[in-house]
Amino acid sequence: MNLILRMIIILAGSFFKPDLPVERPKNTLSLRVLPNDIDINLHMNNGRYLTICDLTRVDMFIRTGLAKTMIVEKWMPVISEHTMKYKKALTLFQKYEIKMEITGWDERSFQMVHTFIVGDRVVAEGTSLGVIVSKSGVVPPVDVMEKVVERLGRKKT
Secondary structure, eight states: OOHHHHHHHHHHHHTTSOOOOSSSOEEEEEEEOOGGGBOTTSBBOHHHHHHHHHHHHHHHHHHHTHHHHHHHHTOEEEEEEEEEEEOSOOBTTOEEEEEEEEEEEOSSOEEEEEEEEETTEEEEEEEEEEEEEETTEEEOHHHHHHHHHHHHOOOOO
């Protein structure tokens, strides 16, 4: 399965999942390591973890209502920083879950944690800083959340 097909499946599936709160949303995706995810060492490529983290954010954007708000406002999400800690390799066809949570924000960016889990074991964990950008620059997270709540009537928490 190509990565674009995986993205389409995530996009379509997100519309049928329950809404998430705008503040501190948490979501989980259940996935499997596919042949196009592996590298020469026959485990998931380190760059693929970052792409999978992107998929969790797309699911969150849709389920919080942020995706609709970004389209209307002509905003764009950007990851300004990302780190990963790899603890155990994911191998071909292995099932895993990735949990994503917005853990906080400051005047500029949202802080996120992405946790890759097999069974009850954490196999990798990443942290991200993400911003929402408009034509005039970075939109403060508080303004982003207020706009989503205002536009869609979503609960903040």
